[in-house]
Amino acid sequence: MTEDFLAYIWKFQYFNKENLRTAGNEELVVLKPGNLNTNAGPDFQQASIRINDIVWVGSVEFHVKASNWQRHAHTTDGKYDQVILHVVWENDATVLRTDQTPVPVLALKELVSPNLLQTYQNLKKAKAAIPCEAFLPTVPAITKTFMLERVLLERLEEKAQRIREIYRHSGNNWEETLYKIMLVGFGFKINQNGFSKLAQALPFKILQKHQYESLQTEALLFGQAGFLAENHTDPYLLQLRREYLFLKHKYDLPPALQPSDWNFLRLRPANFPTVRLSQLAVLISARPHWFSTLTGNLRLKELEAFFKVNPSGYWQKHYMPEREANFKIGALGKSSVHLLLINVVAPLLVAYAREMDQPALVEKALHLLEALPPEKNHILEAFQQMGFENKSAAQSQGLLSLGQNYCQPVHCLQCAIGNSILKRSKTAA
Template identity: 40%
Template sequence: MDFQENFLQTVWKYQYFDKKNLQTTTGQNLEVKKIGFHNFHEGPDFLEAHLKIGNLDYHGHVEIHRNASDWNHHAHSQDDKYNSVILHVVFNHDVPIFHRDGSPIPTLELKGKIWLDVIRNYERLTLNKGEILCGDSIGSVPQIIKFSMLEKALVERMELKSQKVLEILQKTGMDWEETAYRWMLNCFGFKTNSDSMLILAESLPFKILQKQGSKFMVLEALLLGQAGLLYDASRDERTIFLKSEYDFYQKKYGLKSNLNYHDWKFMGVRPGNFPYQRIAQLAQIIAKNPSLFSTILDASQGLGKFKEIFTIEVAPYWQQHTRPGISSKRKLAASLSKDTINLLIINLITPLWYAYGQYLNDPDWKEKCFELLQEIPSENNFIIRKFAQIGWPADNAFDSQGMIGLYRQYCKTKRCLDCKIGQSLLKPTKR
């Protein structure tokens, strides 16, 4: 049987083995009174277990390996964190194991003791050829378990996103307006150009843009110039003007840029998502919302308020040009689409709220994130379609964001035994 070590951890955690006449490898009677707490950090796998070995009660930790010799391979005897291990649980007892002081470590060998239906369930799950290993069996999983895992994956995804926001907050000296601005530009990169957008935001402080008020042409010039996208200002009258404006403000504020045209990706990107179009949209949004973070917080009354933040119309020039002086074959969108606005609410607004809740230690802001996601339609991407194909469609953005987190953090990395769904499918028949 081929299995990962986490399978044995699951077997121990749920006691999926025959405990009748349980003994250590040296013949001492063994009684499990408390399995311990599963440790997901450095150190033994289960902490604060309670066992009875022979006639004595033991309190300490449990370490689990496929082979007993793995203890030596991992040099646990040299690590003080393992001094309090009271039981070594292994599938194969190939060598005796000792503490640093030479005392033997009681060992439980699971070979021949794991319930057969648990092994078969594990093999059925892991031998599946699909990208979502549980796809063939998902229909048998109770809805409450699927929802619970979806919620867990969503929370983990929100934690990861909000951590990025809080890292930006640290860099800005705890300035939430500057943080919201940088996070907005990062999100407007829509993955393809997100890194370059963040570099742009870091090189052009929001305070400078706020000073320009509603003068969107100046904002456009500053953003495009700092982005290194006004390298050829002789295209037409508009870009000549934008370059002239940028040169003036660059000297005025002593701006320095590390970006140039080649830092931006155009290949495989639709014209409507070109950096020029996104930056033109950003200029309009900033002109309309000079107190960006305050506006985002104030808009918490409802979904409609958020849509107002992003309801803008770019200049006719950018509806007709993909690049300076290069006309588009077809008219480009004047405003952000409904789907784009929904994505911005999902990826821009809710992580800001969540991070703000962590900053204030206020769970209400976090709860608002989940409530808002349930009001937004589900995304439609290859991950969501994969779940729909196995009979698990997403009803809203709460579901779709949870599915994205579930796929990336569990399905893609085959962490089935860390997933409540996989754990459910591993369960044996009732005994």
């Protein structure tokens, strides 16, 4: 038994309320269960109950055992004087407010359906990656759809909130903000940390001054990333290094990144961070005004075309400085472009929508995700095997959010699918 489950039972009133009485044998009627309090203080607020003939309005506190009231020092905490009902699983002690008046107690142990309790325990103890796997056939399709739409929005809002924080730390500059999140996006999970460090070590306002000069753009990016060494012999790399040293001194740039900041292990050469830097460099030079373009009215094909730029001549033939490739290095692949649209552009639209109060941009972000093909990984395959659809990036993102934020931590009580399963198991005690 947990306090979260007690709160869940109370919120939905999943207990036998016939002839309900307090531990002191007083008649009890729940008029309004109240609202969950996410701040300090009692668990539920603005509840309303009737004890005998008196209506009380105030807070409700939950504990597995009544004696936890003293253990948590509520007897000496004035915030808990407003508690009108102490809901517990086991009533093993009398509890008092600071003025020594007793708090009415409702013990639920004998009032909750054994089926409901058993189902909850089965969910908590399930060893499957998706705890409710065995119960899913009983869940209506509309419930699954509702939950996936909800968690998709939660995921977008969570990403958007992080972008808004970056926006505030970037002096409310959207171009700088997009630059930072774009670089992280170019890390494609394996090298996100390195690209994030590069964004901090090389402000976008400096790159902007040279964005129409491709040589200097490359010099700044590869130099600050730590890929322009003293011992190069290639004429082009020597030219890049000279440009970099001049610009580093001019702008008093911080130290360059170290080799340890980058990951090459188990990556194909086409996905090396050096290749991504070459693609990023030409994107900066060839595609000015990132923010206004990507938040504009571009269709999916136009957004895909935005990222389709080939590296400069040297980097079409080299996947590392002075290491020639046996294949031609071109623009980002379509799957990589789609990941940038999913993880950068869609959340950016939501962040901008929230900052500027333009809800239409949220719909635009959703439409973009619905137009993109689904992602593929072992988590999504597991959901598909259990009957969930995965036909678009919107569904992929919803399923990933469901798995990460609800299934893995077993937050079934906060999940509409879990609620549906528990509700079906509820019977009169």
